[in-house]
Amino acid sequence: MSSSTGNENQPAHVSLWPGQKELLKYLTLIAAVLALVSVNIKLDGNNDFGAQLAFSLLLALMFFLSICLGSLFLTLIHHLFDSTWSAPLRRVYENIATLIPWLAIPFGFLCLFGDQLYGWMAMESAGNPDHALHAKHAYLNKPFFYIRAIIYFSVWTWLANKLRYWSIRQDEEGTAECAFKMRKFAYMGVFLFAFTLTLAAIDWVKSLEHAWFSTMYGVYYFAGSVWTTLATLYALFLVLSKKGGPLEGIVGKRQFFDLGVLLFAFTVFYAYIHFSQYFLIWNANIPEETYYYVIRENGSWWDISMLIIFGHFFIPFLTLLRIDAKLSPAIVVPIAAWAWLMHYIDLSFNIMPVLHPEGFHWSYVWVDISCMVAIGGLLALKFIKKMDSAAPYPVKDPRLKEALEEQAIEREASEDAEMAKNGLQS
Amino acid sequence: MESESQKAYGLVAEFDTPADIMEAARQVRNLGFTKWDVHTPYPIHGMDQAMGMNNSKVGWFTFLGGITGFTTGYLMIWFMNAFDYPLIVGGKPMFSPYFAFPVGYELTILLGAFGTLFGMFFLNKLPRLHHPLLKNRNFAKVTHDKYFLVVEVEDPKFDESQIRELLTDNGSTNIELVEE
Numbered sequence: 266m267s268s269s270t271g272n273e274n275q276p277a278h279v280s281l282w283p284g285q286k287e288l289l290k291y292l293t294l295i296a297a298v299l300a301l302v303s304v305n306i307k308l309d310g311n312n313d314f315g316a317q318l319a320f321s322l323l324l325a326l327m328f329f330l331s332i333c334l335g336s337l338f339l340t341l342i343h344h345l346f347d348s349t350w351s352a353p354l355r356r357v358y359e360n361i362a363t364l365i366p367w368l369a370i371p372f373g374f375l376c377l378f379g380d381q382l383y384g385w386m387a388m389e390s391a392g393n394p395d396h397a398l399h400a401k402h403a404y405l406n407k408p409f410f411y412i413r414a415i416i417y418f419s420v421w422t423w424l425a426n427k428l429r430y431w432s433i434r435q436d437e438e439g440t441a442e443c444a445f446k447m448r449k450f451a452y453m454g455v456f457l458f459a460f461t462l463t464l465a466a467i468d469w470v471k472s473l474e475h476a477w478f479s480t481m482y483g484v485y486y487f488a489g490s491v492w493t494t495l496a497t498l499y500a501l502f503l504v505l506s507k508k509g510g511p512l513e514g515i516v517g518k519r520q521f522f523d524l525g526v527l528l529f530a531f532t533v534f535y536a537y538i539h540f541s542q543y544f545l546i547w548n549a550n551i552p553e554e555t556y557y558y559v560i561r562e563n564g565s566w567w568d569i570s571m572l573i574i575f576g577h578f579f580i581p582f583l584t585l586l587r588i589d590a591k592l593s594p595a596i597v598v599p600i601a602a603w604a605w606l607m608h609y610i611d612l613s614f615n616i617m618p619v620l621h622p623e624g625f626h627w628s629y630v631w632v633d634i635s636c637m638v639a640i641g642g643l644l645a646l647k648f649i650k651k652m653d654s655a656a657p658y659p660v661k662d663p664r665l666k667e668a669l670e671e672q673a674i675e676r677e678a679s680e681d682a683e684m685a686k687n688g689l690q691s
Numbered sequence: 692m693e694s695e696s697q698k699a700y701g702l703v704a705e706f707d708t709p710a711d712i713m714e715a716a717r718q719v720r721n722l723g724f725t726k727w728d729v730h731t732p733y734p735i736h737g738m739d740q741a742m743g744m745n746n747s748k749v750g751w752f753t754f755l756g757g758i759t760g761f762t763t764g765y766l767m768i769w770f771m772n773a774f775d776y777p778l779i780v781g782g783k784p785m786f787s788p789y790f791a792f793p794v795g796y797e798l799t800i801l802l803g804a805f806g807t808l809f810g811m812f813f814l815n816k817l818p819r820l821h822h823p824l825l826k827n828r829n830f831a832k833v834t835h836d837k838y839f840l841v842v843e844v845e846d847p848k849f850d851e852s853q854i855r856e857l858l859t860d861n862g863s864t865n866i867e868l869v870e871e
Contacts (some may be wrong), residue, residue: 434805540792550781586754588746671736678740685720685743 277657279649281504287645294644300635308620318628318636319378320620325636326371326501327470328493331486333368334462335494336361337425338487341458344428344451350523351673352664353515354502359432360651362425363645369418371640376411380437384619385412385475395474397553405472406515411467417461424454432659441662462487467575470612473619477557481542488538489611492531496604499524499597511657518592518679525591529670530602532585545632561614569614577607609633657661698871701727701843701856702854703830704863708833711862712838719842726846730830730839737779749810756806757799764795775840827869841869 283287299385300322304315307340340358343351350616351358380387385405390398398405435443459649471482479485499521506516546554561570579602590596617626659665697759706712709731716729720743729742750813765788772778773786782789812818824830824841840863853868 520813544789544792548781548783588750676738678737681717681737681740681743685740 271492276655277505277652279505279511279652286649289642289646289649293639293646296635296638296642300371300639301631303632303635306632313381315378316381316620317626317632318383319375320616320628321636322378323382323469323608323617324633325640326368326375327486327612327616328609328637329640330365330368330465331490332494332497333361333365333425333644334421334458334487336498337365337392337421337428337454338458338491339498340425340428340493341451341455343454344412344448347664349664349667350519351574352662352668353360353512353658354498354520354524355662356432356656356658357498357501357505357512357652358431359425360648360655363422363429363642363651364647365421365641366418366673367427367647368640370643371636372414372418379407383475384471385472395476401475405475409455409539410468413464420461424457425451433655435662436656436660438599441663444663458666459462459483462490470615473616476553477600478554479542479546479557480557481538481545484536485535485542488531488535489608492528492535493604495524495528495531495606496601497596499528500601503598505657511652515658519668519671519677520599521594522592525585525597528597528604529582529585529591532578532581536582537575539573547688560618560622563618563622565612565627566618567625569625571609572610573614577611581607602615609637694745699844700869700871701841701845702858703827703867703869704840704842704858705829705832705865706838706840708862709838712840713738713741715840715858715859715861715863718861719840721846722857724842724846724848726843726849728841730824730833730834730841732830732838748814749807752801752806752810752813754806756810757803759806760798760800760802761795763802764798765791767837768794769799818865823869827867828869829865830869 272298300318303318305678306317307314308316338359339351340346340355343355343358375382385398385401386407388395390402390406390461395401397628428447431443431446431450435447464488466483470486471477471479501513502516502520502524504510506514508513544556546558560566584596584600585591611623620626621629704715706715712729712731713735718739719727720741729738731738758827768791769786779785830839840858842849851868858866
């Protein structure tokens with residue numbers, strides 16, 4: 266293979282623009298300060314300070330947790346299916362997945378505002394007429410909530426770090442043992458992942474309205490998360506594989522096509538899951554379930570729900586439907602940016618009506634953005650550091666050579682297609 | 692039976708390796724032939740492009756089938772529940788896009804699949820009872836370990852000696868003229 270670009274086994278220097286680290290540091294700091302200022306906001310009908318910050322922080326946390334967990338999921342299924350096409354992409358997945366422990370910082374901060382966020386935390390269970398509170402007390406109580414949070418973060422951190430550890434050891438030793446180890450973690454990990462993600466989504470977001478039921482909630486968060494992750498990765502890999510980038514000649518057409526196909530599939534999957542959740546509640550028509558969507562039809566939340574139907578599903582679905590659209594950066598990159606906006610809207614739709622039942626919180630969007638920039642900036646800095654600390658792709662993965670050979674064929678095929686097209690024109 | 696004057700169908704060239712037939716396909720493509728095909732025991736990655744083929748048109752049939760299915764599903768539910776025999780069930784409206792959706796969705800898939808299958812049949816001119824190539828004994832090896840390139844006589848650029856020369860140069864081990 267002559268496709269090596271001379272950077273094998275060398276750490277990748279991710280340079281998006283000169284002075285990126287300084288800029289990211291300042292951005293993160295300014296955003297964090299701005300977010301902290303918002304602790305003084307006192308909302309109408311709400312006596313607590315810091316409520317807006319708590320909700321915005323939760324939103325930003327869930328947003329970036331989506332991308333980290335989505336990457337962990339892609340690492341797990343890569344090993345489960347022993348797939349060829351994603352071998353060149355694996356290291357970047359691992360680098361993003363191992364950012365999860367950094368999210369414990371915003372989560373720890375969030376714990377300070379537990380009572381403002383979660384109604385059930387603030388309510389006294391004994392003698393309270395709220396039946397749901399009693400019925401769910403065995404699960405929704407403060408000590409168990411925090412113990413569970415510690416378990417989730419430990420499991421994710423442990424899994425992501427173990428997978429990355431053996432992956433880097435494979436770079437050095439290239440022994441079969443490393444591949445088998447990673448597979449073992451994947452077998453166990455996929456169960457642990459499913460349980461922890463489902464419960465985390467229920468604990469942190471669904472329990473905002475503790476009286477509500479939805480058995481689809483975990484998979485609902487999962488679907489939106491992987492969708493956003495794929496959109497993010499598509500754009501990220503375009504940057505990393507550009508001329509002179511660390512993945513030039515390593516990530517090619519096949520990888521982008523499959524990422525695009527998965528993005529398309531998860532567009533449908535998310536819509537399917539969200540529709541199923543809505544439809545069952547609508548059809549059963551039981552007040553303790555319907556109130557959730559009744560709140561979300563008030564004021565501008567109605568428009569937000571419509572935006573989710575059309576923006577989260579129809580626009581990306583119809584745009585990505587054609588086979589060639591999935592390969593066109595000019596189409597997928599705007600869709601990726603749109604996916605970030607839609608995931609933010611989707612999370613707002615889930616989280617914010619608790620605090621702002623009257624409608625979308627236009628005047629406090631800046632708090633959301635500050636929290637997102639603060640967390641996103643921190644993660645971006647750590648991601649660049651991770652990329653700098655190891656080779657940008659698993660250099661001794663047994664499937665890597667296969668993937669690169671496949672790309673050589675792809676390149677030949679594109680040349681063929683180009684020639685055939687020109688031949689027909691002349 | 693009555694075919695005293697047998698009409699030729701085309702030239703069938705046998706190849707031993709996928710690399711050989713791929714290169715031959717490129718040559719044939721570059722010469723601008725239109726009525727020719729490649730037959731292999733398994734799909735060869737990159738062959739579509741080597742032959743200069745565009746993306747299949749089956750997708751359009753799938754899309755049309757899907758749209759038809761979706762519309763049919765919605766119209767059917769509306770007709771049955773809100774028009775032909777309106778009946779209030781569980782305090783729900785006579786028609787709502789929500790409960791029509793599962794039916795519309797299933798019919799989208801069903802008619803989309805039909806569109807794919809029958810579109811493929813239509814584009815391949817299937818079903819047909821016979822194909823001239825099946826008369827050629829040698830061609831049976833296509834289901835085992837040989838690769839075949841066929842240029843039809845009806846191709847406007849068909850020139851037997853030129854094609855024989857071209858394909859032999861590209862590693863064809865055996866070339867035969869197959870009759871209709």
